[in-house]
Amino acid sequence: MGDTGPLDSSVFNCVYTSKISTVELTFGHIIMSVEAVVSMKVINGSWPDGFEGVFAAKTASINDMEIRLVMTDDDNKLPLADDGTIKLQRHVICAEIEDGEYLEVLVDAYGDGGQRLNDGLHFRPQERGRLKGTLEVDSCQIEVTVTWSLIKWC
Structure with missing residues (x-):
């Protein structure tokens, strides 16, 4: 019988160095995972003036590895579409079910001035369907939608 891979979710990290550069490659192996498509939309208020922000996601099984979804631009503005949807740099992540x-x-x-604002949502992975929640940063309310789909396991 062939190698089926790790029995637990894990992170692999490799660093390659040459005379002129260094490349770090990090990837995770998440067993029995489902696909989570994340979208975000400002539904009330606006991003606070003068605040730099980062949106990220992580799974419980690989808790020390955050996946950056988007960050504010050089003017500390959220990259928004006309309808208030945040233009994420990454939409799809995986989570253990x-x-x-x-x-x-x-x-x-x-x-x-060194002030820090943060918020977080927990979503229980599903084989299919959609879950919603709201993040709050000062007076800015952001609706987070996670759409789940099953990945066929080998």
């Missing part, structure tokens, strides 16, 4: 596992969507915002 075992009991006790979750997908966490986070926002961290840092103000000019």
